Amino acid sequence: MESNKISVGLDIGTTKIVAMIGRKNEYGKVEILGIGKSKSLGVHRGVVNNITQTIQSIQQAVQEAEAAASSSIDEVTVGIAGQHIRSLQHSDYITRANSELVIDEDDIDRLINQVHKLVMLPGEEIIHVLPQEYKIDGQPEIKEPIGMYGGRLEANFHVVVGQVSSIRNIGRCVKSSGLNLEGITLEPLASANAVLSQEEKEAGVALIDIGGGTTDLAVFKDGIIRHTAVIPFGGNVITEDIKEGCSIIEKQAELLKIKFGSAWPGENKDNEIVSIPGLRGRDPKEITLKNLSKIIHARVVEIVEQVYVEIKNYGHEEQKKKLIAGIVLTGGGSQLKHLKQLVEYITGMDTRIGYPNEHLAGDSDDDVTSPLFATAVGLVMDGLKRQERKKVEMHAATMSESMDTEDSTLEEEQAEVIQQPKQERKSFLDKLTERVKDFLDNAE
Template identity: 50%
Template sequence: MEREIVVGIDIGTTKIAVFIGSKDEQGKPIILGMGKSESIGVDRGIVRNIEQTSISIKKAIEEVEQKTGYVVKEVFVGIAGNQIRNIQHRGNIMLESKGHIIREADKERLIKDQENLVLQPGEKIIHVVPQSFIVDGDGDIINPIGMPGSCLEGNFNIITGNVSNIENIIRSVEMANCKVRNLILEPIASAEAVVNASEKEAGVCLVDIGGGTTDVAIFHDGILRHTAVIPLAGNAITDDIKEGCSIIKTQAEALKTRFGSCLAASAKEDEIIAIPGFRGRDPREISMKTLAGIIQARMEMIIDQVLFEIKSKKYEKKLIAGIVLSGGGAKMRDCVQLTEFITGIEARVGTPQDHLGGTITEEITHPMHATGIGLILEGLKKIEKEDNSNKTPMATKFNEAIVEKEEEISVEEEASKEQNAKKKPSENKTKGFIVSWLEGLFKDDGTE
């Protein structure tokens, strides 16, 4: 049996990354290749310019196609943005008869039924996440399968997104000549890449510090309990450095990534960074302590928002596995220490290598690629659950794609020939009718 190929696109504020993955002989997920490009047209996780975003997506797809030899057709796409909303909802279904044994199909029917929930105008459901089940009034059941009952109820966390943003994502992908198989919330994807099942069971908070947004996902008892998107992240820090040091944005980004620290107390006053001046002017000197002070101020704001999300859902005492940091911002020096200092909760930087097999490069294991790799892992799980017998493969080998294209062209040509063949008899009949009518007309003229 041919292995299933999965494609994921992480549409971020600073970069667009496309991953192609599959499973090895042992059933462990592997990354076959990655392509990335600068993200243009995306602001804080929201597609603002469809055309520019589609060009960036196309560049990343072309790069991964060249690296892997696969032609991308369908993709799983990550979605984020500060318009993401959580709705707590309770639903129920009546079962066939009293004493009915609850099956997987019953549970799926209840979950599917929640998709009919009436939402605010301009909203669409992205995920329905079961929190707990109730069977005939007996509550707090994690898995009701196998239990007898006549009424199955459930408490759900329904995650919604803005319809306009969802449509913009789909259109930008389609303009890059691909179809969207499914949308996956980015915090869910990131958690899949850097958090394991035991941590989710114990209680863990994922904090993905990206370019435009910081994504938060809280897990407890193995269930996603809460998600949030904070509209502050790496780009806000870059802008602060740019304004605070009176330099251009590219220089500010370079300072942040090369010398940035989240703790001003650990930086030395006498360590100076020289920034080249414009057109022969004197270089601008910036102390490491000043730079760290600017970064720390913004990072404190971000972590305070994260702590607010944790406390608002009353999970500050339940996160036994602590906080897991991912995204590009997680690689800044002293980020873990500042997080622990503000929250009082243990923290670590999460990397995806523990969840992957095959050859793992240093670039792939960078925390900034947690979302893209998570899309592959989440996509593989979805494909295993679904019936994919009638679905087209998400990517095919280059030679197979050429054959398919040739077959499509030949089918179109055949259909065109058949259509022309049908037209010809009718054309001949029409011509014959016109000729006979003219002959009759001239005969009538002759007799007169």
């Protein structure tokens, strides 16, 4: 198996660490070759708080995936999330020295680099700058300014900010597990790529990824990401509430939630009771399902309301910014019974559960197409995309070398071909990956 054709996604979550190996099949769909899962022990709310335990969990997941795919892993694409991630909107402009020349890549890079000079809180760094739309000499709503004339170039930006030490810690864990960092991706973006269709992104949609420690939100409209947020609550707080409310141990609380939990208390009759074995010869505990769903309902309402505040912050209530496709729920927490109905009831928006089967090969296991693995599938897709980009760049480089030896008439024809890949600008996450790699190399 050619290693350059496979891509590995590593989702370092609060409850589980998933390593997923995939490749593109002849139909352009992603075929999952192997998947490895381990309990995440050193991560709290998406942030690494115990390096040694995280390294062990990563190695365990990677070994399991390697065994399933009978292939060895050396490079991975990692997702970053966690409660330290926040986003803000910012507008900036540059004045061009010569308005007689058309706007090119350098102008846009200059504008984006200007955004990077924003003053952040100590320890924070800008990790993602996403241009929304441009204005040239006051003319609004320009999506692609390259090739146009103008003296003043303005843009609205969606800026994602995170703590660089948390990102370096993730890089450190990956490197110490004997793996190379191929790329870093924002987890809400990875999940969105796996479960949303292009039509939904155009119409306007909010993706809510309910994980163990955090709930990630990504809002799209007109095909562009407009808002991201990480809410520091997830499925674990629900388990914690059940544990406290019913005076049982965590393992039993988690099982109760998965087997009998419901986000809608009206569903259960008063006489439906579950008996839980007591500890060390103590009497069993009897818990009514109505009480259980009341505990779950209270916490889920709190999480959904916080997410809805973020959707309103984006401006969903304005006619122009309305999210026509509504809400898509994904992540392990989205499997809670009657959650879809509760979200629709609170927000009044159409809701569906997002399964990552949009881009997967038709014969994928039911296991892989579970919302639980949406982020991991998205990371595999991101890794494959990155490989394709590298291939195009290398092809362009070899062609430009061969052009040097050929005559000038051919040169002009081939220049057309080579122009294409050069338009692919390095994303900030690529630059961030390089910076983290440099930091880790120098820190050794």
